[in-house]
Amino acid sequence: MKVKICLIGKGTVGKCFLELLNKKLPIFKHKFDIDIVIVGIFEIDGGLVNKSGLNIRKVIEMDKDFRKLNDWKFNINPLDLISKIDVDICIETTPTNPETGEPALSHIKAAIKNGIHIIASNKGPFYLKYKEIKELANKNACLIQYEATVASGVPILSIKKSLGASKIKAIRAILNGTSNYILSRMASEGIDFSIALKEAQELGYAEADPTLDIEGYDAAGKLVILANELLGWSKSIQDVKIRGISKITPQAIELAKSDGYIIKHLAIAENNSLIVEPRLIENYSALNISGTLNVIELKTEYMGSIVLMGRGAGGYEAASAILNDLFYICDFLKKDDNI
Amino acid sequence: MINLEVKIPDTPGTLIELIKPISNNGGNIFGILHHHDKKINNLIPVDLTFELPEELREKALESIKSELRKENIQIDRISLGTEKRHLTILLTGHVFDTDVVDTIKRLAKKKIIVTGLEARFTEVDDISTVKFSLELPESISEKNLINEMNKICEEKNLMMIRV
Ligand SMILES: NC(=O)c1ccc[n+]([C@@H]2O[C@H](COP(=O)([O-])OP(=O)(O)OC[C@H]3O[C@@H](n4cnc5c(N)ncnc54)[C@H](OP(=O)(O)O)[C@@H]3O)[C@@H](O)[C@H]2O)c1
Numbered sequence: 001m002k003v004k005i006c007l008i009g010k011g012t013v014g015k016c017f018l019e020l021l022n023k024k025l026p027i028f029k030h031k032f033d034i035d036i037v038i039v040g041i042f043e044i045d046g047g048l049v050n051k052s053g054l055n056i057r058k059v060i061e062m063d064k065d066f067r068k069l070n071d072w073k074f075n076i077n078p079l080d081l082i083s084k085i086d087v088d089i090c091i092e093t094t095p096t097n098p099e100t101g102e103p104a105l106s107h108i109k110a111a112i113k114n115g116i117h118i119i120a121s122n123k124g125p126f127y128l129k130y131k132e133i134k135e136l137a138n139k140n141a142c143l144i145q146y147e148a149t150v151a152s153g154v155p156i157l158s159i160k161k162s163l164g165a166s167k168i169k170a171i172r173a174i175l176n177g178t179s180n181y182i183l184s185r186m187a188s189e190g191i192d193f194s195i196a197l198k199e200a201q202e203l204g205y206a207e208a209d210p211t212l213d214i215e216g217y218d219a220a221g222k223l224v225i226l227a228n229e230l231l232g233w234s235k236s237i238q239d240v241k242i243r244g245i246s247k248i249t250p251q252a253i254e255l256a257k258s259d260g261y262i263i264k265h266l267a268i269a270e271n272n273s274l275i276v277e278p279r280l281i282e283n284y285s286a287l288n289i290s291g292t293l294n295v296i297e298l299k300t301e302y303m304g305s306i307v308l309m310g311r312g313a314g315g316y317e318a319a320s321a322i323l324n325d326l327f328y329i330c331d332f333l334k335k336d337d338n339i
Numbered sequence: 340m341i342n343l344e345v346k347i348p349d350t351p352g353t354l355i356e357l358i359k360p361i362s363n364n365g366g367n368i369f370g371i372l373h374h375h376d377k378k379i380n381n382l383i384p385v386d387l388t389f390e391l392p393e394e395l396r397e398k399a400l401e402s403i404k405s406e407l408r409k410e411n412i413q414i415d416r417i418s419l420g421t422e423k424r425h426l427t428i429l430l431t432g433h434v435f436d437t438d439v440v441d442t443i444k445r446l447a448k449k450k451i452i453v454t455g456l457e458a459r460f461t462e463v464d465d466i467s468t469v470k471f472s473l474e475l476p477e478s479i480s481e482k483n484l485i486n487e488m489n490k491i492c493e494e495k496n497l498m499m500i501r502v
Contacts, residue, residue, distance in 0.1 A: 247498050251459030252429050252468040256500070258457070259427045259470065263500060271394070280427065280502045 001033060003330060004053075006040035006087045008078050008107050009094035010066070013121050013148070014041075016315035017091065017322050022056045024323060032334040036326075039085055041066075044094075046074040051085060082110050089117045089329055091322060096124030098212060098221070105129060112142045119325040121148035121318045127221035127237045130228050143332060145325035150222040151175060151294040152317035154310040155324065157229050159298070167301040168230045170270035175222040177292030177312045178206045178213035179245050179265040183278075184290040187253050187262055193246060205292055215244035216265065216276040223267040223274055230298065231269060243277035256280055262288055270299075340369070340477070341389055341400070344416040345407065346382040353412075357385065360406035364399040365392050382413070393480050424475045425454075428488065432497035434458070434469045442491055449487050450479050 007014055021036065028034045037053035048054055048071040059066050066072065082090070090111040092104050101124035108118050108125050113136070120126070125133060126146055137144045147157050151173075160168075174180050178200055185196040197214065200206035212218045220240040227233045245265050256263050261280040264287060268275045281287050286307045289295045294312030297305050311317050343361075347353045354371075361368060372386040391399045400417070407414055434442075435458075443453045455472035475484060485501065492499045 243498075247431060248500075249431060249459075249461075249466070249468055251461065252431050252500060255429055255457060255459055255468055255470040256427075261427065261502070263429075278500050280429070280500055 002035045002037050003333065004037050004039045004086055004088045005091060006042065006078065006085065007038060007091045007093065008042045009092065010041055010043050011093065011095070012315040013093040013318045013322070016319035017093065018056055018060055020316065020319045020323050022060060028330055032330045034330050034334065039087060040078070040081065042078045046072060047076050047078070048072050049076065049081065049085065078107055079110050082116065083114050087116050088333070089119060089326065092118065092120040092122050094122060096122050098124060098217060101125040101128040108133060109136060112136050112140050115140050115142060117142050117329050118144040119322055119329070120144070120146045121322060123149035123221050123225060127224040130224070130236065131234055143329050145328060146225070147325050148318040148321035150225050151296060151310065151312040152314060153320040154294060154296070154308050154312065156226065156296050156308055158324070158328070159308070160230055163300070166303065168298045169301060170299040171226050171230065171268070171296065172287060173223070173226065173267045173294070173296040174264055174287060174289060175219040175267045175294055175312065176213050176265060177294060178210060179219070180289070181205050181292045182214065183245060183248065183263060183265060186248065186250055190250050190254070192250060193248055214246050216242040219265065219267045220274070220276045223269060223276060226296070227269040227274055235274060240274040240276055245278050248278055264288070341391065342418045343387040343389070343414070344384065345387070346384050346413045346415060349378060349381050349383050356410045357387070357407070357412055360403045361387070361389055363406070364403050365395055366390065366399070366403070384415070394482070419477055423477070426473045426475060426481070426484070426502065428471050428473065429468055429500040430471065430492070430497045431468045431500070432466050432495065434467050434497060437495035437497065442495070445491060446473070446487065449483065450476050451484055451487070
């Protein structure tokens with residue numbers, strides 16, 4: 001049995017995904033008797049298309065020179081082609097425009113309308129148009145998996161399936177590695193915010209324009225996805241009260257320490273409200289993690305707290321999440337003979 | 340903590356009728372004391388201590404009372420405990436220039452007592468960060484405190500960092 005995939009966006013995540021997929025192809029064959037075939041890889045200026053399957057190994061080997069492959073065509077785009085090439089699953093890994101969710105939103109909607117299952121690492125469409133996407137997917141009987149959008153490879157969205165009958169009541173989390181790195185360095189070294197930010201930029205943990213990270217917008221987007229998926233809410237990013245960390249001073253951190261607290265940029269979903277802001281947490285709290293890590297605490301009905309922690313960014317981490325999503329969809333396709 | 344003093348008939352099954360409304364309304368019972376020695380006219384005085392979820396407290400207490408009355412359980416007294424809670428919050432901004440005494444007085448008006456202040460400055464004209472140690476009587480919820488603090492912070496352009 002063949003499962004045909006198209007990948008949109010061959011950047012850091014897209015490339016890592018191709019590498020991991022190439023290594024894991026035998027697992028799909030062994031476990032599901034499925035041959036994964038990549039029929040299209042789209043970039044901003046064109047794409048590689050081959051209806052009987054691209055040579056993944058060659059694409060990986062060519063690295064940045066993949067446009068030299070025979071299957072490459074300039075000026076083609078997935079929106080025009082998605083209805084014409086036979087695809088089972090579309091993997092979306094383009095960058096997000098935080099205000100519009102584009103181009104991913106259009107890619108996702110077009111794919112769903114053509115009955116194609118979705119895997120995305122792109123959070124924009126989900127924190128802006130969650131309801132619309134879900135409804136469209138239900139109407140077209142498509143699965144949508146987007147584990148990589150929150151805390152990368154940490155299986156925080158798929159935990160819902162394991163907690164089937166248990167209710168999650170509230171969420172507290174650290175969802176942005178950049179702001180956590182900055183606060184951690186300020187706490188351990190007593191340095192100013194601006195120095196910690198510069199250090200993060202030099203180490204590649206912060207973008208040249210770090211606004212989305214330090215002002216809390218990135219964490220807010222992820223929080224919306226968590227609340228909708230795990231608490232069953234139907235919110236969008238406009239519903240989040242957001243405050244950044246740029247005004248945190250070393251003096252504030254010092255005063256917090258004197259009472260056994262540490263300042264963290266928390267994302268909180270409780271009592272029907274969504275908040276991202278600097279908060280005091282106890283030193284011994286499970287949320288007190290350092291560096292670029294992410295952590296999520298789920299407050300459950302009968303089991304107390306469940307805490308998941310791990311690396312919240314990185315190409316291979318996100319690619320692992322995509323691969324797990326692919327595994328889930330293949331399992332579904334195989335079980336229900338839905339191909 | 341809530342203390343409830345009632346009198347119940349010394350007949351089997353009455354105690355359960357007393358406990359039911361409390362647990363039905365989300366109460367967490369800490370203790371039950373029977374005063375068998377003080378039985379009068381087949382009525383035994385019973386003291387109960389329990390806690391209710393903060394956000395539902397008043398509503399839950401009202402429905403407990405009416406459910407007990409329906410069961411003909413005589414309520415002698417209900418008292419809210421006087422346990423105090425301590426909280427730390429940080430304020431960053433021009434905390435002193437924006438009249439810190441006024442801030443303290445406004446909290447006091449809401450029965451929130453500032454028991455300690457600790458400040459860190461950089462330059463005299465620059466912003467400061469101040470740690471407020473607060474004492475809250477049980478009748479004041481954390482939500483009340485946060486609402487009041489939010490109002491003050493908005494007015495005085497201060498940033499609050501709380502637990
Ligand atoms: N990197 C991570 O650690 C990580 C983790 C979790 C989730 N994510 C999310 O995953 C997505 C991809 O991240 P990334 O780090 O791989 O970004 P990236 O390195 O910038 O890669 C994105 C790729 O998409 C291409 N692209 C842009 N617009 C396109 C379009 N209209 N059609 C087709 N391709 C297009 C880009 O091409 P050009 O370069 O030519 O513009 C680039 O090759 C983002 O939404 C990100 O938020 C990333």
